[in-house]
Amino acid sequence: MWYNNILETIGNTPLVKLNTITKGVPGTILAKIETTNPGNSIKDRMAVKMIEDAEKSGKLKPGGTIIEGTSGNTGMGLAMAAIIKGYKCIFTTTDKQSKEKVDALRAFGAEVIVCPTNVEPEDPRSYYSVSSRLEREVPNSWKPNQYDNLANSQAHYEQTGPEIWAQTEGKITHLVVGVGTGGTISGTGKYLKEKNPDIQIWGIDTYGSVFKKYKETGIFDKDEIYPYITEGIGEDFLPANVNFDVIDLFEKVTDKDAALMTRDIARKEGIFVGNSAGAAIGGLIQLKDKLKPEDVVVVIFHDHGSRYMGKMYNEDWLRERGFLQDEKLTAKSILSKKESTEIVTLDTQKSVLEAINTIKSMNISQIPVTQQGMIVGKIAESDILSALLENPGLKSAPISEIMTATFPFVDLNTSIDKISSLINKENSAVLVEDESGKIEIITQYDIINAISG
Template sequence: MWYNNILETIGHTPLVKLNKIVKDIPATVLAKIETTNPGNSIKDRMALKMIEDAERSGKLKPGGTIIEGTSGNTGMGLAIAAVIKGYKCIFTSTDKQSKEKFDALRAFGAEVIVCPTNVDPEDPRSYYSVSSRLEREVPNSWKPDQYDNLSNTEAHYESTGPEIWEQTEGKITHLIAGVGTGGTISGIAKYLKEKNPAIQILGIDTYGSVFKKYKETGEFDKNEVYPYITEGIGEDFLPANVNFDLIDYFEKVSDKDAALMTREIARKEGIFAGNSTGSAIAGLLQMKERFKKGDVVVVIFPDHGTRYLGKMYNDDWLRDRGFLKEEKLTARDIIRKKESREIVTIDIEKTVLEAINTIKLLNISQIPVTQAGMVIGKITESDILNALLENPSLKSHPVKDITTASFPFVDANASIDKISAMINNDNIAVLVEHDGEIAIITQYDIINAISA
């Protein structure tokens, strides 16, 4: 058997049992893996549905241009369909989305316009407003408007919902899905609740989005809106596709918890999923008291981890945002691992000969120089050798005559990377103020700490 084109492979995605990451949940937890769609996301379903409905209604004409505001996944679904059906694509998106998403859209021949995130939807610079303006300006164009186009919801009512019902043999008790445009959760919920009104529909929201408060109070609170990092869920307005009557409860998940959980899914379940999946599983764990033995919980895994390689799967990106705990050794750790923490110093008025004897006796290569108990410089074996080669009589001179600039001080929390970068041929150690005392760290101390 073969398919006539790639669009025929959309849907019929697998349902996979989760194990390690949900070990504290008494229920059976199943992941609906939407990454097996050709565009690696659940948005392929509604993208094709919106296009086909627009073709039937005459809104989308042959050779036309599809213009849409998208976080990337809907754009991918539209772009794939456009390749097969012969349309052009122009997409607007926000600067918080991952570069990988934009590169993927361009790979299918789409034009991508990046707009600022931190503006109101009504602002002419927003990706909503720019896409609407382009629709007016570009001849023979059509804007799917995934937020308010109810073909979005209908796609999941016709396909995703029935698949889940059949795959669980009607045993599903809870559905968990991130809420962005609202089409996925609302379409699935409509179908499932028609089959069994007792099924609980749990939406995942993010801090900075209006959904949870609106559901609980009926109030659209602008004060709830602020920039957030999590991709694919949450909004600062109310899309027509979000059917609040079908969603029983919203759980908010922080950017940090979503990002870290995204990585945990790959490491514990072997599933390379995207950022909104991390939000969904973090939300599931936050809501664990809702589930009991015998329940069957289905969690939507909307897209693939390759879209987030430069973000949630990048240690430096996480560290820059304070999401990843710094696990590297610090100056404090190195000092604790030193065989001897006592620092040897020499007063500036002592003689060079006394410095030589100290170096020989203690088998060290450098000594910080002090004045009135304060470190004001240093002398090293090289300093002494060079000085004596020029003038052997310097042995009887005070140390101050050959003292050079002090070793640099670093904070006790300085990372091993920073310390290593500061130690070189011209600067063979650093000083650290630790527990009210001065300590010295050499290259040998770093090696000893790493190998300990």
């Protein structure tokens, strides 16, 4: 048996029992592994459905251009379908999204425009507004608008819901889903509740998003909105696809818990998934007291971990945000193992001769250079030697004339691996601001001392 094209392979994704990460959570916990779709995400389902509906209604015409605001996964589904069906694609996304997602869309021949995250949806620079403007300007174009296009929910009503019902033989008691556009939870939840109204539908939200408070109070609170890191869930507006009547409750999960749980799913279950899966499992664990041993819980694992290699699966990225504290040496632990000494600096207006005398008297090889108290460069023995060989008269010149770029700055959570990679021929040290705001210097000698100590 074969398929006529890649779109025919969408759906019928496996349901897999979780055995380790959910220890202590009552019931049977099953993950719907949507990464086996050809675009590695659940969004393939609704992307094709939106296109097919638009073709039937005449909104999308042969040779047309699909324009959409997408964080990557919907774009991938649309781009795949566009290749098979003969359309062009232009996508707008935010600078919060991982580079891997943007690169993947471009690999499918799509044009991708990256827009700022921290602006209101109505702002002309937002990825919503830019995609709407392009739809007006580009001839023969169509914007699916995954947030308000009800074909999104319908795809899950027709496919995801029936699959889960059949795979659990109707035994499902709870559905747990990260909520972004709302299509997955609303369509799947609607189908399941029609089969059994007692099935609980739990939405996972993030801090910085409006869903939870709106569900509980009916109030759209702009004070709930602030930037967050978690990808794929939460919103700062109310998409038409979010059916609050279908969703029984929302649970918020922190950026840190979602990120660390995403890594744990890979490490404890061998399932390589994205950020929203970590949030969903984090939320499920927070809600475990609401479950009984006989419950059958299905958690949607939306997308693949390969789209988050520079983020949740990157230890330095996690450390920079204070998400990861482990046994590895960091700038903080290196500083704790070295004697605290006053860092020697020279002002840009000091002469080269004064720099030579300082280097000799202090027995050091490089000095950070300051201007009005701020570090703006560095001067090293080798810089002085090269400059004087070329022009011996430079002895009386200010060191600003021969200084080079400053040492790299790192923060206290930066790992020893990252610090070591920054120390090279051009940079013999890195600078770090300690907890009191004092600037400290870390050299190769300090690293060796910390390792051996």
